């Protein structure tokens with residue numbers, strides 16, 4: 001249960017001692033034994049967990065619990081269907097809709113497996129009404145590491161409408177043994193397995209201090225971006241979902257943007273060399289990302305056509321699927337290639353190894369706050385100037401330039417976020433993001449234009465699409 | 471949420487027995503189910519060993535919102551909750567009468583919990599009153615237990631007349647036979663007559679059984695304390711038949 005309180009014991013003996021005392025002191029009945037097997041599922045970036053949701057597979061039944069209010073939804077999986085990975089692998093209905101709204105394009109991955117032996121007891125009032133449940137559990141946690149951890153715990157489960165009784169019960173247990181552990185069974189199980197929920201984020205999450213030397217601060221930012229890239233490589237190669245490549249590409253773009261900060265701090269040739277390297281890596285992933293987007297928007301595109309014509313898109317999408325497989329193979333090979341490995345090694349050398357004298361310029365020792373203010377102000381002025389020049393007669397090109405400029409401004413703000421008051425800077429970033437999402441939607445429509453133009457052969461689209469017979 | 475009322479003008483016909491067992495069966499498939507006890511006698515609350523909080527009363531009930539939320543109680547069965555009644559529900563009619571839209575008040579307050587439950591069962595007090603009109607406006611379906619006796623049938627016909635006069639949709643009204651003693655020829659005759667009379671009558675008949683009567687001793691639905699019994703099986707048949715009528719609605723809890 002989800003609004004339950006958990007009490008964790010060092011070993012079985014102490015737990016059973018408390019059990020004995022509870023049975024003596026309280027009108028407990030029942031004592032049913034049951035075995036329970038749960039596999040916790042979440043996306044790579046723990047989207048469910050971050051929304052207070054827990055998804056488990058329990059003997060072929062998917063259960064989605066909301067830890068906020070204790071409510072849950074469940075869905076029985078077909079016996080031979082295999083494990084669903086994406087929302088679209090589930091049958092239509094409220095379960096799928098709810099899950100979709102949270103995980104979106106991400107795949108579900110096993111987080112941790114839990115096998116418990118549960119003893120169930122009831123606490124009754126003078127009418128024989130159950131007012132709380134107590135479970136004594138031996139929980140075997142099956143994480144990354146080979147050896148399984150076993151937790152001995154006691155779970156106090158409230159019954160709606162009997163809050164007072166529940167409070168008395170938990171106070172009683174606390175007096176006999178440990179205080180309740182925070183969190184839910186997943187965080188407890190994860191703790192035992194040595195993993196942490198929600199420790200991946202695609203955001204730039206670095207903590208800088210205002211008087212930190214600029215050289216050090218920039219390396220911290222760049223290291224964090226490299227880490228994000230590297231964390232996503234495996235998911236790209238295994239083709240788990242499209243978000244790995246997306247996050248990877250964003251980290252590459254941000255790296256290129258952060259490189260523009262190093263003027264006067266590190267030698268110009270560092271900037272030039274690595275900007276070219278990262279531009280090359282980004283470019284090699286363009287085709288795969290484009291094809292991913294076509295496929296992600298398949299439903300949207302199809303619905304733009306009158307129902308009678310929709311089936312006509314299928315052959316086109318069949319081709320895109322094949323094209324994408326090819327593009328994925330190519331990019332996976334690229335990530336495994338010597339040249340990629342060499343680029344990364346050179347980059348790591350720059351980021352992690354101590355600088356030789358002369359590697360850093362005088363600006364490297366200046367406090368980062370000055371650099372942050374100066375560069376943000378410059379970007380801001382530029383964006384403002386471009387923005388002011390926009391009017392009814394502006395071309396798509398002008399708008400595009402403005403959009404890119406705003407994105408650069410947002411990246412700078414994100415790099416230096418920790419140097420400014422959190423609520424103010426977050427608000428600005430949020431605004432800039434909103435603007436971009438508006439653009440995105442417009443771009444989505446432009447994609448259809450791309451397909452239409454396919455016949456005219458004007459735009460870069462999947463090679464074989466041009467050969468589609470009508 | 472599908473709202474099902476167990477209603478009859480006549481008292482002691484098996485409304486509460488049906489409400490309690492049907493709700494228990496409904497919740498056993500992962501459907502979130504609530505019983506609302508509307509009877510000041512609190513019989514269904516009693517069957518679940520639930521007492522309302524001291525400070526709950528009829529005027530709080532018809533205010534709805536957080537007063538409902540705070541007073542719903544979990545039964546001993548998963549997915550099954552109950553909103554207990556209070557003796558002060560005797561004044562429900564008067565309290566409703568003072569409200570705007572007084573005939574639609576229950577519909578409004580149940581509308582507020584629509585997304586929390588798949589099924590809502592209303593265990594109604596006997597009689598015809600403002601409370602019952604609220605029930606007719608709030609319920610998607612109204613099930614009337616009918617003991618196959620002359621007096622029962624007469625009151626059922628009165629109810630049908632009432633529906634016609636007030637222009638309620640009698641299509642939502644279903645009768646089922648309750649406390650049937652098939653050894654009695656009068657029971658048999660009356661059932662045949664009604665079933666051929668063109669009314670909505672359910673096929674399943676609830677017989678007179680001592681284990682149903684003993685629910686008052688066990689204070690549990692018969693489907694819970696004697697799940698293998700004949701009585702439990704017959705209630706299960708009744709629930710299947712009702713589910714067929716209401717559509718599957720909310721098979722996911």
Ligand SMILES: Nc1ncnc2c1ncn2[C@@H]1O[C@H](COP(=O)(O)OP(=O)(O)OP(=O)(O)O)[C@@H](O)[C@H]1O
Nearest residue numbers: 481482483484485486487596649677678679682683
């Ligand atoms: N099928 C049955 N067989 C035997 N006894 C029954 C049966 N159904 C109900 N009873 C008993 O008959 C009495 C009245 O039943 P119940 O309370 O369900 O009727 P009711 O219509 O809800 O009554 P009221 O109008 O007072 O609310 C109860 O004591 C109950 O245990």
Ligand SMILES: [Mg+2]
Nearest residue numbers: 485486509513
């Ligand atoms: Mg009753």
